[in-house]
Amino acid sequence: MLNASLKELSAALAQRKISSVELTRLFLERVEKLNGSLNAFITVDAEKSLAQARAADERIAKGATQPLTGIPVAHKDIFVTRSWLTTCGSRILSNFVSPYDAHVIERFNGAGAVILGKTNMDEFAMGSSSETSFYGPVKNPWGQAYVPGGSSGGSAAAVAARMAPAATGTDTGGSIRQPAALSGVSGLKPTYGLVSRYGMIAFASSLDQGGPLAKSAEDLALLLNAMAGFDARDSTSVERVAEDYRRELDKPLAGLRIGVPKEHFGEGLAGDVCRAVEAALEELEKLGAKRVPIGLPNSGLSVPAYYVIAPAEASSNLSRFDGVRYGHRAKEYRDLADMYRRTRAEGFGAEVRRRILIGTYVLSHGYYDAYYLKAQKIRRLIADDFVEAFKRCDVVVGPTSPTVAFKIGAKAADPVQMYLNDIYTIPANLAGLPGMSIPCGFGRDDLPVGLHIVGNYFSEAKMLNVAHQYQKATDWHQREPAGIQP
């Protein structure tokens, strides 16, 4: 059951081979056994989960089920969840029990899924290693000396270690795809606007997008069916007819045009990652796809532009954490200004403070045009590169991350080195395009490598088709980390 696909779990529940309570207990036991070493979850509440499982079992007994009814799902601790502690990995929300549910949580609850717990993450989703959490770093299930990637590192580690059949994440610059790659699971960042941001604690609102992490593309399609959809409470939610993202899974890849950007195979790409990605491209060709060389000439500017736009939006979004209405407030202070300064100095960790400072500076008087406006123009150039590319190909394929997982602590003192992890993933966020990562082999120290697939706007079904066909022909996604010591 720990290795079963969502389709298999759904069938087992429908045929009463297992109840949701039994299934939920199984995963809760697994979490209890492994979380002490992996630190993938911030909050687990067996009683709440089992109450939902009992309700799901009643629903199954009545025959009123949906595909996810009774299946436990772990949620990144960025999605506010009614009556659950919701910390966003931060001390400043260490006492925040949400009075309402995020749209994503409402969707999973409505589908009858069970909340398995809240997963660990980089503080306010700012990081690529899940080390900046106030609740301690997440360990990579493939080697506990390594980071799982970030910011959705708890969700990725939970799925990799089979502590959860599926999980949710968010992706602002690669925070679903990069941890999926480094932890050897599949993850999808949808087109901007497809999944509502309501109740998803904001980092950079023009880039943030929620999405699923799971063991396979087929599972991702099922999860996206539940997550996607219009929500009037998110002003950038797109109004579209509901889709079944499974509809193209079984289409053959004959004639598929795969764009391969030369800029993503140059300097900085590790040899082991390059070899695994190259082998994956050959596999896709065997399946009938054609390679098309493309250029994304402004891709190299994505990290600089991102580190203006994301901190600028973050500095504005995070101004709400002031110790007045909710969250942590400093114990001692002289006056109101001093209360703000101390509350925010104590409540935010070093990386979050750093990004707020960058954002405050680039938006400050006299610097706006040179930084923020400039970055927005570069953002246009990056988006236009993709417009050109998609005239000649159906999907863009390359490496998700330049290296396999690095050691915990290796880049913590050097922000610029950490930021460059997301060099291949950031362009899709800037352009608003959907992107995903699937396992495609192993590199140094037997650590997983991720294959990055970027599609045109709203082409999730096509991307999932490519990923599923690849996963039917290979078994990288079925490998699981051996010998996780509890």
Added chain:
Amino acid sequence: MPLSLQEVQRIAELARIGVSDAEARAVQSQLNDIFKLIGRMQKVDTEGIEPMSHGQDLELRLREDIVTERDQREQFLSLAPEREQGLYLVPKVIE
């Protein structure tokens, strides 16, 4: 042009984040590394390029000007670190 220590302290004050001199010095060199990375943008000619402010060029929706939220005053207030008589409490601002 690298940020001076005074500038770092000024930014921290604008952001309402307390920093000690030692912290300001530590963050100063990191910020300068980051701004060196960001500085790569300046070499690019962006004359006449339309700025892109969002993931897609969406038009924002309009809605009827009606109350859509229900009153949850008590529930929301109960989350506040300090409150009194239905109000949020902060240190005295006006003498």
